[in-house]
Each structure stands twice: as structure tokens, then as C-alpha cells.
Amino acid sequence: MSEENNPAETAEVCAEDVDCPGEEAFGFGDDLELNQFDGLPFSSRYYKLLKERKTLPVWKLRCEFEEALVSNQLVIVSGTAKTGRSTQIPQWCAELCLSAQYQHGMVVCTQTNRQQAVDLALRVADEMDVNIGHEVGYTIPLETCCSSDTVLRYCTDDMLLREMMSDPFLEHYGAIIIDQAHERTVSTDILLGLLKDILLQRPELRVVVLAVQPMTDKLLKRYGSIPLINLEASCPAEVVHSSSHNKDYFYSALRLVLEIHRAKEDGDVVVFFASDEEARCAQSILQREGTRLGADLGEMVPVVLCPGQGGLLAFLTKQPDSKTSRRVFLSTQQGVDMCWAIESLNFVIDTGVQKKMVYNPRIRANFEVLEPISQCQAGLRKQLSGPTEESQLPAENTPQILESNITPTALFLKRMEIAGLGQCDFIDRPDPEGLMQALEELDYLAALDNDGNLSEIGIIMSEIPLEPQMAKALLASCEFDCVSEMLTIAAMLSAPSCFLKPPAGLSHEAVQCHRKFQHPEGDHFTLINIYNVFRQSQREQYINSEKWCQDYFLDHSALKKAEAIRSELTDTLNRIELPISDPSFGTRTNTLNLKRALLAGFFMQIARDVDGAGNYFILTHKHMAQVHPHSGYGAQSQKLGLPEWVVFHEYTLSENNYMRTVSEMSPQVFIQMAPLYFFYNLPPSESKEILQGLLDPDGNRKRKDEKQKAASLSSEAGSGCAVMPQSYDRCVIQ
CATH class of the missing domain: 3.40.50.300 (P-loop containing nucleotide triphosphate hydrolases)
Incomplete structure (x- = not known):
């Protein structure tokens, strides 16, 4: 960080009104009547809040923190939220960057919770006596409140990771604060792993990690001789x-x-x-x-x-x-x-x-x-x-x-390798089995090339803010001219559930209301129905959409979020110049194409009803599952019966091992869309043999004869069965 200084750009005095080493070079000085960030006179509220700020535990260690920040690339601060660390330290870092006239970048502070990021930004803007969205702003999923004047920004950790897609070395920032590192979210852990390499590439960058023990102890062992600042907060509560x-x-x-x-x-x-x-x-x-x-x-x-x-x-x-x-x-x-x-x-x-x-x-x-x-x-x-x-x-x-599915993490890290960053130095390395499964899944989705690097499809998938399977389904919808409908499915599944839990005594009424939206092809299609009718209710002047949602036991806020997600996904497809087809929901062609696109991404999540009673066999791991009672099939099963083959969005191990968001699918379409090298790696089962018979009717009969012959030879010679070859053509949708 440069030590150039403008005498007019100075900050508040330290808590004990003593000189801090290095403060002149970095703009830490006496109070002035003009706000150094916007050049306007301070309001009376600024001085009132400043008095409150000086009572915070963190303020007593301001001089120590500033000295450490001047002399070190990385500083660790140990203390809880009650110490004022999350509001004061980002402001002091902003003063540091201001003293260098932002030639090395601005300040960003990550949070693990989106609402916390917003609340902190509002509070800090108030304390700095500036307007929110100008000098101080925030970025959370689906919402940005920043401008070209923003010098201090709060954001969620996953949003900062997404920024690295276009700015892998975070050159936009001169100081980065990683807050709540002890929460050990996937995004925060990846940031800490990648920042170690970024710090080597950018000696002017300053990083502050805010955490509590024992995370601070682990970081000290990891980074060696770096300053640790301990904060203590009083706790009056019993x-x-x-x-x-x-x-x-x-x-x-x-x-x-x-x-x-x-x-x-x-x-x-x-x-x-x-x-x-x-x-x-x-x-x-x-x-x-x-x-x-x-x-x-x-x-x-x-x-x-x-x-x-x-x-x-x-x-x-x-x-x-x-x-x-x-x-x-x-x-x-x-x-x-x-x-x-x-x-x-x-x-x-x-x-x-x-x-x-x-x-x-x-x-x-x-x-x-x-x-x-x-x-x-x-x-x-x-x-x-x-x-x-x-x-x-x-x-x-x-x-x-x-403990998480790290397939999205593997896709992101592969993208970072292309950007020039080295291997992520994990604080705790992912489980090898989980990592291998993630890479295998990316390979099945055609996101990797023959050398294990990202393919062209993988690069495009990494640009789309969705789980890899859904991103692949959305890409496939571009080929099958059903993008509009797939955007709606992706948005509805990314947002919270739109179904409200009915009050006591109204369960039957809620089921009747939800049944009006049910589509015979399955839950994915039902979600499109709900979204389309919701959008129509917004366009009708005489309908109050909130009241309409309440009447039909639907969550208005969840549907609004789905609307925002769909808009963001549309912007992403436009930015990477992918075609968006006109809506044609309800036609036979559109229904078939939607199933093809879904299976292009979710071919690993298929199941077959083996007894006609709703006991589904999941082909990938041979578990038995049932359709969740809230599924449309749960309500229709007695009247119409359950489909034999289904594709599902989510499977959760529970008392009844439920599948959620289930739609009927044709085994013929599955054979068309699933990569053959995935299909042949499925564990043996009656369901697999049925599919194999559809794939090669004549060959299936021949294979049965060969299998019986091999079994008899095996029993005589004591040898094992032959291994299936592993080299097959890839998925139709590349």
C-alpha cells in the first residue's frame, strides 16, 4: 500500500488521543469539520455516533490495529460482534485506502448472511455520515446498492467469489475484510484458500480476517508470524x-x-x-x-x-x-x-x-x-x-x-485455474471421495475435456449462477427451444418454496387450492403454471397479487424472489449471447423438449416404481424412495396412479427417503439424453436391464446368453466376471 498522503485527508483521533506509529503516512490524524469521503461538512449526528463508537471495545485497540495494518499484509482480529469489529475496522481500512488515494483499490467486507451485509452497510453509512449506495454500499444476491463513488462495500462471501470470475486477483480492492471466518462456510473457506496465493501476487494488498477462537489459532498456525489482535466484549446477560x-x-x-x-x-x-x-x-x-x-x-x-x-x-x-x-x-x-x-x-x-x-x-x-x-x-x-x-x-x-456437495466448488476452482490462480490452499481439504464424485459429475455433464480441464460447455456453465446440473439443463434448453420455460423452472427451484404451510384446520383448503395448478406431466410443469398465473395476477389491475397469493396459500415473497432470479438469469444468457426462445408452454412439442432439457442435466436423478405402489428404485445408488406428500403426484396418486419412470430434483434421506419436485419421464428420452459412459457405469439392476433392452433390443438378448455362458465358465474356472469397458460416446448435448 502506497505511503503517499494528502494532509487534507485525515481521520478521527485514536481512542486515547495518542500518536499511532505510521498514522501520518496513512492519513490517521485529527478530526476535521469536512468529511474526508465526500467533502461535505459533518452533521451533528456524526459527532453523536462518534461518541458512541469510541465506547466500543474495538476502539481501545485502534492504534494497535492501524500499526499492524501498515506493516503487514495480513492481520487477524479475534472478537465477537459486540466489540464493534464489523463496523469500525472496515471504516479504518477505508481511511487507509483513501490515504493512498485508492491507487490500489477500494475496501470490501464479506458477510455470511445477506441481511447482515445490508444492515451493516446502513449502519456504517450512518456512522461515516455519507449516503448509502454512494460512498458506502452493499452487494447481495439479486440486489446491488453501489455506485462509482463507493469506497467501502459490504457483500456476501459468495458474491465476492463470483466477482473473481472477472477479476481473479481482486485488483479492484486495496483491502479485503473476511468477517465471520469461524462460520466456515464453503465460500469463506475458498476465499481464504485463494487469498494466500493472491497475497503473493499483490504485495500492496491488505487482508483482515475477523474470527473467534479456535479459528484464530488455526489461522496463526497456517500463516505463521502475523499479528493477532484480541478484542473482549462485556457480557451482561445471564x-x-x-x-x-x-x-x-x-x-x-x-x-x-x-x-x-x-x-x-x-x-x-x-x-x-x-x-x-x-x-x-x-x-x-x-x-x-x-x-x-x-x-x-x-x-x-x-x-x-x-x-x-x-x-x-x-x-x-x-x-x-x-x-x-x-x-x-x-x-x-x-x-x-x-x-x-x-x-x-x-x-x-x-x-x-x-x-x-x-x-x-x-x-x-x-x-x-x-x-x-x-x-x-x-x-x-x-x-x-x-x-x-x-x-x-x-x-x-x-x-x-x-459436509456439502462440492460439485459447484470444483467447477469454480477449475475456472480459477484458467484465470491463472494456483491450487486452492484449503484450510481443511475436502473429502477425497466427495472431490472425486464432484469431478465425475462434471465429466458426466461434459463440463471437462479429455485432459480434465474445463471444456467450452464447462466455461459457459461456470458463468451461470446455478448448480451445475441446472446450468446444464438451461444450456440444453437453448438447443431444444424451451429456454423461457426452463428459466422459470430454474428460478422457482432456486427460490424458497412457494407453498405456504396452511394454518391449523385449513390443510384441506390449501390442498384444493394447490391442486388447481397441478400439471399432469409433473411438479416441474406445475411450477411453471404457478409462476405464469402469478405473473398474470400482477398484470391485472383489479387483482392484488399479495392477496391473491394469500388466498391460494402461496408465498408472495418467494414468488417475487423467483421473479428476480429469473430476470438475473435472463440477463446472464443475454450477456453470454445465448438464444432465448419464445414461450410455447402447453404444446406437446414444448413438453417433450422440456423433458429432454431436464434430463440433459438431471439424468443422474432418475427412479422407477418397481411395484406400482409408489416405491421408487433410484438407479444411481440402488436406494428406495417415495414421492414427497406435497408433490402433485402425492395428491393425484389415488385417482390417476403414479408414473413408472420419474426424474426428480432433490432426494433427502429421512424417515421415508423422499424425492421432491418429481416429473414423469420416458425411458426412451432418458436413453437419448444420458451419456452412454454414465449409463454403463450404473450399478446392475432390473431397471438398468429394461433400459438396456430399449437401447439395443437384439444385443440385449445376446448379452444375456453371453452372461449365462460367462457365469458357467466362471463357476468352472473360479474366475471373476468381465469388466465393462469404460470408453463410450459422450452425451448428445455437448
Whole structure:
């Protein structure tokens, strides 16, 4: 970072009004009446907020941080959100870049949660006395609030990764802050792995990593002699621990809430549950129980703390409506960083467990597990239990890269190799089996060439912000003239589910409403029906689309998000100059072409009803599954029966091993679209033999004879069976 300095461009004084080494060279100086970022006079609110900022724990270490940033490429800061690290450190980095007149770039700060990125950007713009979207902005999926004047930008970690597609060495930035590194998301881990190489290529770049122990210890071992700045935050809240070994942890936590409320002690309560479903269930129970409590205890207001809620920060900082009112915030691990804003928080109840989805690469499916939280997570929740309790918890969060489908990660890293970046230096290397399965899947999708590098199709797939299988299906739709419909399917499956869970007693009405949209060809086609009717309701002046969604038990916000995703995907196809066909949904040709395009991407996800009773055999891993009850086939099965062959979007290991988003497909179309080298690698089964018979009727009879002859020879000679050749033609859609 250059040490050129403009005397007029200086910042606030350090917390203790002492000189920091290097501050003159980097523009760290006395307060001025003019804002150094926009040249306008400071408002009175700026000075009010500045007074509050100086009380934050991080401010005491400002001089130490600035000195470390001047002298080192990489600085690690250990501390929780309550220290003010996520708001102050990015501002100090912006001052550093300003002192160099941005000749090395601007500042970006990553977050693992999109709403957190927005809330922090709004707060920092307020503190810096500038307009949001100008000097301070944010970028989250489907929403950008920035301009050419932006010098400090908050964004989600996955959005910064996507930027690397066009700027692999992140040359647009002079300082990069990786916040919440301890969350160990896939995107954050990849950023940390790639930044190690980028720092070698760009000696002027500054990187700050914000995390908590034991992640900071792991980073120190990884990077060697680099500065570590420790922040400590006071914790006035009383923490009540509900042991994770208690099978009744859910109701134990609710009983603790009621006991606290009956004790009439002041303050709000936060309860950490294992999942969002538990938090919503707890809200319903507490609302019901609250009506039975005496009026003398005051009102109890249960609130689900969901990270995606807009305007949540203002609500959290607001005091309760009355002295007798108590708010009970019901959260999961994703809501931890928002709890710093609850000024009236006095009690934390921690169940000590979490529910998470873990990917099994062998069967290409997720399964839900209930497991204890880590000591790191417990510490973040202000869990100050004794050594006995802590020893029962794992030391750190499990990296998501070890539990996720890493096929999209493999595709991205292959793209980065083309851009000139070296191998990603993973903090924790992905499981070799998962990595091999990811590369195999990319090969099946024709995303790799014969040398294992990205093919032309792979390069185009990496440009599309979708899972590789869906990206391939969208590319295939360009050849089959059904792009408009496939864009809708991709958008609806990328957005949250559009089906609302009906209130108690209205389940039958909801099923009847949803049945009106059902398409006989399957759930993918039903999603197109829903989207098209929703768009029509928006165009009709006399229809209120929100009310229409409510009447049909559909989620308006989910459909609006699908609309935004579809628009983004359309822009992407236009940018890479792929053709977009006119809509022709409902015609026989369009239906067939849509199935072809779907199978071009999802040929690995086919199943056959083996007994006519809805017990489906999945050909890729020989598991049995059933259609999810919310599927259109679930509602139609008694009247119309279930299709024999289906393609599905998602398979989850659960009590009934459900397939979600299921559509009928023809085995003939599957044979046409699936690569032969994938087909012949399918494990042996009756279903495979049926398909093989369709592929080569005469040869199938001959192979049966040869198999019987080989078996008899094998029994006589004691030799094994022959191995199928592995070299076959690739998929029709290249």
C-alpha cells in the first residue's frame, strides 16, 4: 500500500488521543469539520455516533490495529460482534485506502448472511455520515446498492467469489475484510484458500480476517508470524445452559422461559434452538401459554429471529413497548450475530444442539443430523458453562466444505485455474471421495475435456449462477427451444418454496387450492403454471397479487424472489449471447423438449416404481424412495396412479427417503439424453436391464446368453466376471 498522503485527508483521533506509529503516512490524524469521503461538512449526528463508537471495545485497540495494518499484509482480529469489529475496522481500512488515494483499490467486507451485509452497510453509512449506495454500499444476491463513488462495500462471501470470475486477483480492492471466518462456510473457506496465493501476487494488498477462537489459532498456525489482535466484549446477560444430552431439550428450554417470566426479572430473553422449524413451533406454544398467564406478570412477546428479515436491526434495538412487556427472541445459530443489537437482553437459553444437512457423495443426497454445537458456537452464544459441559462439545465448527456437495466448488476452482490462480490452499481439504464424485459429475455433464480441464460447455456453465446440473439443463434448453420455460423452472427451484404451510384446520383448503395448478406431466410443469398465473395476477389491475397469493396459500415473497432470479438469469444468457426462445408452454412439442432439457442435466436423478405402489428404485445408488406428500403426484396418486419412470430434483434421506419436485419421464428420452459412459457405469439392476433392452433390443438378448455362458465358465474356472469397458460416446448435448 502506497505511503503517499494528502494532509487534507485525515481521520478521527485514536481512542486515547495518542500518536499511532505510521498514522501520518496513512492519513490517521485529527478530526476535521469536512468529511474526508465526500467533502461535505459533518452533521451533528456524526459527532453523536462518534461518541458512541469510541465506547466500543474495538476502539481501545485502534492504534494497535492501524500499526499492524501498515506493516503487514495480513492481520487477524479475534472478537465477537459486540466489540464493534464489523463496523469500525472496515471504516479504518477505508481511511487507509483513501490515504493512498485508492491507487490500489477500494475496501470490501464479506458477510455470511445477506441481511447482515445490508444492515451493516446502513449502519456504517450512518456512522461515516455519507449516503448509502454512494460512498458506502452493499452487494447481495439479486440486489446491488453501489455506485462509482463507493469506497467501502459490504457483500456476501459468495458474491465476492463470483466477482473473481472477472477479476481473479481482486485488483479492484486495496483491502479485503473476511468477517465471520469461524462460520466456515464453503465460500469463506475458498476465499481464504485463494487469498494466500493472491497475497503473493499483490504485495500492496491488505487482508483482515475477523474470527473467534479456535479459528484464530488455526489461522496463526497456517500463516505463521502475523499479528493477532484480541478484542473482549462485556457480557451482561445471564446464560442458562440446557444440556444437549437432554432428549427433551426443546420443552426444557420453553419451561425455562416461563420460569424466568414468572420470576418477574427484567430483561428480554434469547433462546437458541436446533432449527427454524423448532423456533416457529416454540413461538406458537409460547403465544398460547402467554394467554394463560396472569395479567400481573406482564405481556410475553415471542419473536422468531430470522436472519432474512428486513428492518430487523431497528426492531432489535428498540426497547419493549412497556416496562411489563418481555420479548422472547427465538433463534438458531444463524441469528447469533444479530443478538448484539438487543440492548435489553438479560437472559440467554442455549439448547446446545443444532440440526444440519450433511451431503453423502456416494448416494448424491442430503440427510438431516442432530448434533451438539461446538465450543466455538457456545462461546458466541455467551455460553459460559463450566469445563464439564464444554468438554462434551467439539472444539470448533465443522467446515461446511466437508459436509456439502462440492460439485459447484470444483467447477469454480477449475475456472480459477484458467484465470491463472494456483491450487486452492484449503484450510481443511475436502473429502477425497466427495472431490472425486464432484469431478465425475462434471465429466458426466461434459463440463471437462479429455485432459480434465474445463471444456467450452464447462466455461459457459461456470458463468451461470446455478448448480451445475441446472446450468446444464438451461444450456440444453437453448438447443431444444424451451429456454423461457426452463428459466422459470430454474428460478422457482432456486427460490424458497412457494407453498405456504396452511394454518391449523385449513390443510384441506390449501390442498384444493394447490391442486388447481397441478400439471399432469409433473411438479416441474406445475411450477411453471404457478409462476405464469402469478405473473398474470400482477398484470391485472383489479387483482392484488399479495392477496391473491394469500388466498391460494402461496408465498408472495418467494414468488417475487423467483421473479428476480429469473430476470438475473435472463440477463446472464443475454450477456453470454445465448438464444432465448419464445414461450410455447402447453404444446406437446414444448413438453417433450422440456423433458429432454431436464434430463440433459438431471439424468443422474432418475427412479422407477418397481411395484406400482409408489416405491421408487433410484438407479444411481440402488436406494428406495417415495414421492414427497406435497408433490402433485402425492395428491393425484389415488385417482390417476403414479408414473413408472420419474426424474426428480432433490432426494433427502429421512424417515421415508423422499424425492421432491418429481416429473414423469420416458425411458426412451432418458436413453437419448444420458451419456452412454454414465449409463454403463450404473450399478446392475432390473431397471438398468429394461433400459438396456430399449437401447439395443437384439444385443440385449445376446448379452444375456453371453452372461449365462460367462457365469458357467466362471463357476468352472473360479474366475471373476468381465469388466465393462469404460470408453463410450459422450452425451448428445455437448
